Amino acid sequence: xxxxxxxxxxxxxxxxxxxxxxxxxxxxxxxxxxxxxxxxxxxxxxxxxxxxxxxxxxxxxxxxxxxxxxxxxxxxxxxxxxxxxxxxxxxxxxxxxxxxxxxxxxxxxxxxxxxxxxxxxxxxxxxxxxxxxxxxxxxxxxxxxxxxxxxxxxxxxxxxxxxxxxxxxxxxxxxxxxxxxxxxxxxxxxxxxxxxxxxxxxxxxxxxxxxxxxxxxxxxxxxxxxxxxxxxxxxxxxxxxxxxxxxxxxxxxxxxxxxxxxxxxxxxxx
Amino acid sequence: xxxxxxxxxxxxxxxxxxxxxxxxxxxxxxxxxxxxxxxxxxxxxxxxxxxxxxxxxxxxxxxxxxxxxxxxxxxxxxxxxxxxxxxxxxxxxxxxxxxxxxxxxxxxxxxxxxxxxxxxxxxxxxxxxxxxxxxxxxxxxxxxxxxxxxxxxxxxxxxxxxxxxxxxxxxxxxxxxxxxxxxxxxxxxxxxxxxxxxxxxxxxxxxxxxxxxxxxxxxxxxxxxxxxxxxxxxxxxxxxxxxxxxxxxxxxxxxxxxxxxxxxxxxxxx
DNA sequence: CTTATGAGG
DNA sequence: CCTCTTAAG
Numbered sequence: 001x002x003x004x005x006x007x008x009x010x011x012x013x014x015x016x017x018x019x020x021x022x023x024x025x026x027x028x029x030x031x032x033x034x035x036x037x038x039x040x041x042x043x044x045x046x047x048x049x050x051x052x053x054x055x056x057x058x059x060x061x062x063x064x065x066x067x068x069x070x071x072x073x074x075x076x077x078x079x080x081x082x083x084x085x086x087x088x089x090x091x092x093x094x095x096x097x098x099x100x101x102x103x104x105x106x107x108x109x110x111x112x113x114x115x116x117x118x119x120x121x122x123x124x125x126x127x128x129x130x131x132x133x134x135x136x137x138x139x140x141x142x143x144x145x146x147x148x149x150x151x152x153x154x155x156x157x158x159x160x161x162x163x164x165x166x167x168x169x170x171x172x173x174x175x176x177x178x179x180x181x182x183x184x185x186x187x188x189x190x191x192x193x194x195x196x197x198x199x200x201x202x203x204x205x206x207x208x209x210x211x212x213x214x215x216x217x218x219x220x221x222x223x224x225x226x227x228x229x230x231x232x233x234x235x236x237x238x239x240x241x242x243x244x245x246x247x248x249x250x251x252x253x254x255x256x257x258x259x260x261x262x263x264x265x266x267x268x269x270x
Numbered sequence: 271x272x273x274x275x276x277x278x279x280x281x282x283x284x285x286x287x288x289x290x291x292x293x294x295x296x297x298x299x300x301x302x303x304x305x306x307x308x309x310x311x312x313x314x315x316x317x318x319x320x321x322x323x324x325x326x327x328x329x330x331x332x333x334x335x336x337x338x339x340x341x342x343x344x345x346x347x348x349x350x351x352x353x354x355x356x357x358x359x360x361x362x363x364x365x366x367x368x369x370x371x372x373x374x375x376x377x378x379x380x381x382x383x384x385x386x387x388x389x390x391x392x393x394x395x396x397x398x399x400x401x402x403x404x405x406x407x408x409x410x411x412x413x414x415x416x417x418x419x420x421x422x423x424x425x426x427x428x429x430x431x432x433x434x435x436x437x438x439x440x441x442x443x444x445x446x447x448x449x450x451x452x453x454x455x456x457x458x459x460x461x462x463x464x465x466x467x468x469x470x471x472x473x474x475x476x477x478x479x480x481x482x483x484x485x486x487x488x489x490x491x492x493x494x495x496x497x498x499x500x501x502x503x504x505x506x507x508x509x510x511x512x513x514x515x516x517x518x519x520x521x522x523x524x525x526x527x528x529x530x531x532x533x534x535x536x537x538x539x540x
Numbered sequence: 541c542t543t544a545t546g547a548g549g
Numbered sequence: 550c551c552t553c554t555t556a557a558g
Contacts, residue, residue: 010549011552036549038553065553066548112549119548155549211549212550255549255551280558281543306558308544335544336557382558389557425558481558482541525542525558 002268003028004105005244006151006226008035008209008256012070016048018253019246024051029260030074030268031100033107033151037068037093059083059107061093068093069107069152073100084133089126102267103234104141108152113173120173123155127182131190138191138231147234147265150192153209153256154227158183158194161204162224174225186229193235195228195261196243206243209256217252226259237264272538273298274375275514276421276496278305278479278526282340286318288523289516294321299530300344300538301370303377303421307338307363329353329377331363338363339377339422343370354403359396372537373504374411378422383443390443393425397452401460408461408501417504417535420462423479423526424497428453428464431474432494444495456499463505465498465531466513476513479526487522498531507534 005027009015012034024032032054041049041058050056054072059082061067071080077098083090084097097106110130113123134150141148156179160166169175186192200206207222216222230238241261246252275297279285282304294302302324311319311328320326324342329352331337341350347368353360354367367376380400383393404420411418426449430436439445456462470476477492486492500508511531516522 014552036552114549212552214550216550284543306543384558482543484541486541 002030002103002263002265003260004031004033004149004151004228004263005029005258005260006033006035006107006153006228007258008109008153008226008254010036010254010256011039012037012044012048012068013039015253016045019251020253021047023253023258024048024054024072027258027260031098031105032072032258033105034070034072035068035107035109035153035256037070038065039068040064057082057096057098059093059096062091063093066093067109069096069109071096071098071105071107073098073105075100084130086126086129086133089129094126095130099146101269102145103147103149103265104137106148106150106152108150108154110153110155112155113179115171115173115176123173124178127179131182131185134186134190134192141231147267148192148231149234149263150227150229151259152227153225154183154229155225156180156183157223157225158187158197162207164204164207164221164223174223191232192229193232195230195235195238196224196241196259198235199238199241199261206245207257208243208259212255217255226256228259228261230263234263234265238262239264272300272373272533272535273530274301274303274419274421274498274533275299275528275530276303276305276377276423276498277528278379278423278496278524280306280524280526281309282307282314282318282338283309285523286315289521290523291317293523293528294318294324294342297528297530301368301375302342302528303375304340304342305338305377305379305423305526307340308335309338310334327352327366327368329363329366332361333363336363337379339366339379341366341368341375341377343368343375345370354400356396356399356403359399364396365400369416371539372415373417373419373535374407376418376420376422378420378424380423380425382425383449385441385443385446393443394448397449401452401455404456404460404462411501417537418462418501419504419533420497420499421529422497423495424453424499425495426450426453427493427495428457428467432477434474434477434491434493444493461502462499463502465500465505465508466494466511466529468505469508469511469531476515477527478513478529482525487525496526496529498529500533504533504535508532509534 208226478496
C-alpha cells in the first residue's frame with residue numbers, strides 16, 4: 001500500500017507552532033507533499049526540516065517567504081528534481097518531483113492568480129508551460145513503466161460541485177472558464193485522473209480549502225483546489241480518499257486540509 | 271489635586287486588545303499622556319479614540335504606524351498645539367501640548383536612536399531643537415503665570431540609578447554621555463525638575479521600561495526613561511509618584527509602565 | 541520579543 | 550483573517 005497526503009501548510013513555521021508536528025507524527029502516510037512552506041530550509045525548525053523517520057526534499061522560492069514546496073518520504077527517493085525546465089518558474093518554489101520505486105510523485109503549488117492583475121497572467125503562463133511538462137512526464141514515465149502522481153494546490157476548482165458558491169464565483173480567479181477548461185485538458189486529454197473525484201463522483205466537495213476570512217470554515221464555504229492527479233494506471237489502484245478536515249479550531253493549523261489517498265500499488269514495495 | 275499619568279503604549283491598537291481599556295476605566299488620573307500610539311485616529315477603536323468621559327487630542331506621525339502622541343484630559347483643554355515649531359519634527363508624531371487652567375501639559379516621544387545610524391543623528395537633532403523649545407516654553411509660561419509639565423518617553427536614562435546594568439550600557443543609545451549631559455542641561459540649567467527622582471532620590475529606578483526580549487521584565491532589567499519634567503513651581507507641589515508596574519504577564523499591555531504623579535495644584539481647580 | 545507595515549493569499 | 554516581509558523599537 002502506498003499512502004500519499006497533499007497539504008498546503010500556509011507557512012510551515014506557523015503550522016509547526018500549531019498542530020503540524022503531532023499531525024505528522026500520527027499520519028500513516030508514506031509520502032507527504034507540502035505546498036506554501038514559505039521558508040528556506042535553514043529557517044525551519046529541525047523537526048519539520050528533517051523530521052525523524054522521513055527523508056525531506058525542499059524547493060524554496062527565490063523570493064523570501066513566498067511559495068515553496070517540499071516532499072517528505074519514508075524511504076529515500078531514487079532521484080529528485082526541482083522545477084520542470086521553465087526559466088521563469090524553476091526558482092519560484094512551485095514544483096518538485098521525487099522518484100520512488102515505480103512511481104514519480106510531485107508536489108505542485110500553482111499560482112493563485114487574481115483577476116485583472118499581473119498575477120493572473122503569471123498563472124496563465126504557468127498553466128501553459130506546465131501542461132507541456134505534464135504531457136512529457138506521462139509519456140516518459142509510461143515508456144519507463146512508471147506511474148505519475150502530481151499532488152498539490154492547483155488553485156482551480158474544476159466543476160460546480162468543487163466549491164460552495166459557484167454562481168457567485170464565475171468571475172473569480174480559481175473558477176474562471178479558461179482555468180476550468182485547462183483542468184479539463186489535464187484530465188480528459190492529457191491522460192490524468194482526478195483521483196478524489198473518481199472515488200467520490202456524486203458528492204459536493206470534499207472541499208480542501210476554506211478562507212480564513214469571516215466564518216468560511218464553520219459554514220463549510222470551501223473550495224476543492226487540492227488534487228491528486230495521477231496517471232490512469234495508478235488512479236485505478238486508488239482505494240480510498242479522505243480530506244482531513246479539522247473538526248475544532250484548535251486543530252486547524254492551515255487554511256487547507258490534508259488530502260490523503262491510499263493506493264494499492266505493490267510496485268512501491270513498502 | 272491634579273493627577274497625571276504618562277505611558278508609552280507601544281501601539282494603542284494592540285494595547286486596546288490587551289488591558290489598556292480597563293486600565294483607563296480604572297485610573298484616577300485627570301490627564302493621561304500617551305506615546306507610541308502608532309495609528310491615525312481613524313484606525314483606532316472608538317473606546318480609545320474618544321473614550322467616554324475624556325477629551326482626546328491625537329498627534330499621529332505622517333509615517334503610518336510610527337510614533338504618535340496623544341493627550342487625554344477629563345476637562346476640555348483651553349488650547350492644544352501639535353509640534354514645537356520644527357520643520358523636521360512637527361509631523362513626526364512626537365510632541366503635543368494642551369493648556370489646562372494654570373498649567374501646560376505636553377506629551378513627548380523623543381526618538382529612540384541607535385548608535386552608528388541616521389536615527390541617532392535624528393535623535394541628536396531633535397534634542398538640540400527641543401531644548402530651545404523647552405527654554406522658550408518655561409519663559410513664556412512663567413511670564414503668563416503658568417506652570418509646565420512635559421511628560422513622556424524621553425528615551426534617555428539620566429544617571430546610573432536609572433537603569434539596571436549601567437556599566438554594560440555606557441555605549442548604548444539612551445545612556446550615552448552626550449545624552450545624559452543633555453538631560454542634565456534640561457534639569458540643571460533650563461529650570462525643570464525630574465519629578466519622580468525628586469520624590470524618590472535614594473532608590474534605583476523606579477524603572478518604567480523593560481525590553482520584551484529575553485526575561486527582562488521578570489528580572490527587572492529595566493530603564494527609567496519615562497519622565498515627568500516640570501517647572502519648579504509645579505514640581506514642588508508633587509506629592510506622590512508611582513510606576514504602575516504590571517505584576518502579572520496578563521496585565522502587561524505595553525513594554526512601558528504608566529508613571530503617575532499627583533500634584534497638589536489648586537489652580538487646576540478640578 | 542513586539543508592533544507596526546505591505547504583499548500575497 | 551492569516552503568514553510572511555522589513556523597519557523600528
